[in-house]
Amino acid sequence: MTVLVPVLGDQLSLDLSSLAAVSQREAVVLMMEVSEETTYVRHHKQKLVYILSAMRHHARALIEAGWQVDYVRLDAPDNGGSFTGEIARAIEHHNPERIVVTEAGEWRVAAMLESWETLFGLPVTICADSRFICSHREFDTWASDRRELTMEFFYREMRKKTGLLMQDGKPAGGRWNFDKDNRKPAKPDLWMPRPLSFPPDAITQEIIAHVETRFADHPGALEGFDYAVTAADAERQAANFFAHALPQFGDYEDAMLTGERFLWHSILSPYINAGLLDPLDLCQRAEAEFEAGRAPLNSVEGYIRQILGWREYMRGIYWREGPDYVDRNFFNHQRSLPDWFWTGDTQMNCLHQAIGQTLVTAHAHHIQRLMVIGNFALLIGADPKQVHQWYLEIYLDAYEWVELPNTLGMSQFGDGGLLGSKPYISSGAYINRMSDYCRGCRYTVTERIGEDACPFNALYWDFLARHRDKLGDNHRLAMPYRTWDRQTAEDQKATRRQAKTFLDGLARR
Template sequence: MMQNTEVTHTVRLILGDQLNPLHSWFSDTDPQTLYLMMEMRQETDYVRHHAQKVIAIFAAMRAFATALRERGHRVHYLQINEADSQLPMVESLDAVMARTGASVLEYQEPDEWRLDALLKEHLAQAEASGSYSGRMVGSEHFYTERHQAQSMFKPGSRWLMETFYRQMRKRHAVLLDAKREPEGGQWNFDSENRKAWKGFPPEPEDFRPRHDHTLLWEQIQRAGVQTFGTPSAQSFRWPLDRAEALAQLETFATDVLPYFGDFQDALSGKARRLFHSLLSFALNTKMLSPQEVVERAARAWQGGGVPLPAAEGFIRQILGWREYVRAVYWAAMPGYEAHNFFDHQAELPDWFWTGKTHMACVSSAITQSLDMAHAHHIQRLMVIGNFALLAGLNPNALHQWYLGIYIDAFEWVELPNTVGMSQFADGGGLATKPYVSSAAYLDRMGDHCAGCRYDKKQKTTADACPFNALYWEFYDRHTRLLSHNPRIGMAYRQLEKMQPEEKEALFEKARSLRANLNAL
């Protein structure tokens, strides 16, 4: 229970993804201001989350609260084992306001639409009843405001990421020469970022510190929180605070970024991390700002230690894609999660929760996700997402799985990536084509096919790679919706050249696969 021993005028709510110690809120101390942080069943239970995600957020929240107290701020922290954690957030919030006698509530703008709507509605009710007043302030994190991107595109035009990215580069003077032209003479080096990894250079060691969160994990379990995945509580690798995140950024920029560009799209069953930064959790909880991450990558190139395609490819993910999908999210919500352009309805196979499928690349990606709460973007898009789209899995069910399993998954960034980019469920609002492939792409970018039960070269035999038949049947099944898309005309031209018996064998194989997904 909270003791009201000091006069409180203002309560400032800090959400679990708002762990930025540099926010202007904390520039000075005020004895009449109380900071409120809450571990809530509402937030652990709205989807089923990976154990490491719950542990990481709670551990980082607790470390943040401790740091605030050490700086002289007053903090009330509600732990998951306390009774009020079982209440809806707004009821716990009202209880704190009543106990303290505070007359003002302040909160930073939430990044998720559901929390934004919830807090706005509740504050309006509190003000109407005379309970307390309040206001929302900025999170001081992103390059752009929520709806700023809408002014960057002409009405009725497509929101192309490349257009957005170039404008952001110009607006923030990133990788520009003296004439404000792109360094290296081109805006995008994506064509140079597609090499397969053959084992050299070696994957870097995991430089992150280890934490023992056994007691926290026991507390989470006793509270009844339902999770999945491997908790790794005794050897936990995700950062606790800004200092650890900064150290991670520095090591990445000096030792790992030089190789990121070449191999950012590579797949391997022999290396889980490859040359990815693993910074997304620290970024999405605001331990790090996107500005400092982009600036550090640019300095790494300017210092001569990192090739321009590597620096540009990494910066494009932060300055371009990350800000772009956030803009799409706020423009499309509410209701974006309900899009289902292809009317796909299949349930997720059971092996999404075990990784026990005979498809080596899919098993590797899902098993890694269950073990680490992380997979890189090609595993998410071109392995798991690719299969889900070809197999006709329900995009909303897949969205909830992605939202739960990944350490960095908050709805503003995960939902457009899953529903729009991965599953094309918005009908092309985000992506210009469905991102699907047969086994040929997976073999070209990875090394899983060599040890797989299925044969990458076969299409209709018992041991044929499922991606092959599913690929062609996907296009045939959705001819009406896709045949006029100029980016995928080649697929339909190839289908037209096939003999009728060849096509029917492919389609029958695919239908059999889709009817028996749990057996794959």
């Protein structure tokens, strides 16, 4: 008896649930590079190289572990171009009696998996993805009787479930959350840890050449690609982070510095989301660093919260809210992103730095994504669906289940507050406090009016003014609205004229 076991590009784990459900003797593992998955959005070139190379290396690891693997390359002349097309070819070739697959991470792909039984007339077993800490049912049970789905309370439940940073049933240090301790600006003279670099091997070099030719119109650069593409190298990167960056990660996790692309961040999310690293294992290892006295509690708690809290929470929200979540647009924003979002050619230095490094590395850390790029997109009234698509195509770690709620919900407030109690917006003052970007900017961060005024300042107040009907009763915005109301009518008009002038010339900014 032959069992066909499709393994998708974000399921690169040797202990995948579908593999655990079959015997090696009867299984044929099918891995597919297909054009539909490489072009449904214009993925950053480095993202394509990373996924394709990681897949090919994982196929080799599966073979070394004793699995029979049918691997379909993107450039194969008879490639069907889609998962379903390749399943059809594999059924014809291997004549399996059934299909066993781990559940998909996205609605779009899940619909494909669910169609296969009817389409091919074979039993299809869809296994739960055991790599996540919280199951769909568990999240739905937690969310079902709550009026507000606050991440902090979900995170506390996950801490209790796993026992991470718990002492005698209470949170270590007497607090669940040390976020207030994690907002220090960094200075360029501080010693900076460096992530490891992994020069492309022959497999990766072949893929780089193919991507450069076939996907020449996709955004991003390929020069300098040095990400890990194997589980072993991803593990080396994790060990490097725990040894050198975790101790100061908490203090400076929100900081931004010109020319410093990584600071104390782990750069592990692409490896977790593709399956090369196990999220719970990373959390446990971070906890061990605290217990051994090698990393302070604020750093360890902050790191664990990003995985155990936000990552698991975003997955729960994505699947609970359904496929129409992508169309939510609370503010009815319709503006298109300016073309310079794909070039980084803007006079606003904070955006030039954040977008510029993204195009070079397919990476920016969470504050660059949220409080620089996302903040700006929200203030100008960009279409949240278009913003979501930009984030999905541009970042190495972006898969829709985690990126969509983060972007459309948290960053763009498109869901009207399901994920956040207020929009994540700020004037230039926040960016100036958390970075050195403003020092090298053509605009003056302390000015609101005039040709040299920081655009974030007028845009911030204009956003609050034009959305007062929807945000005026928000208690977390009471103070800024009081500040706005204390301004004279003439000052308010001048601020809004300044914002309009900027938006009218957005393409040239």
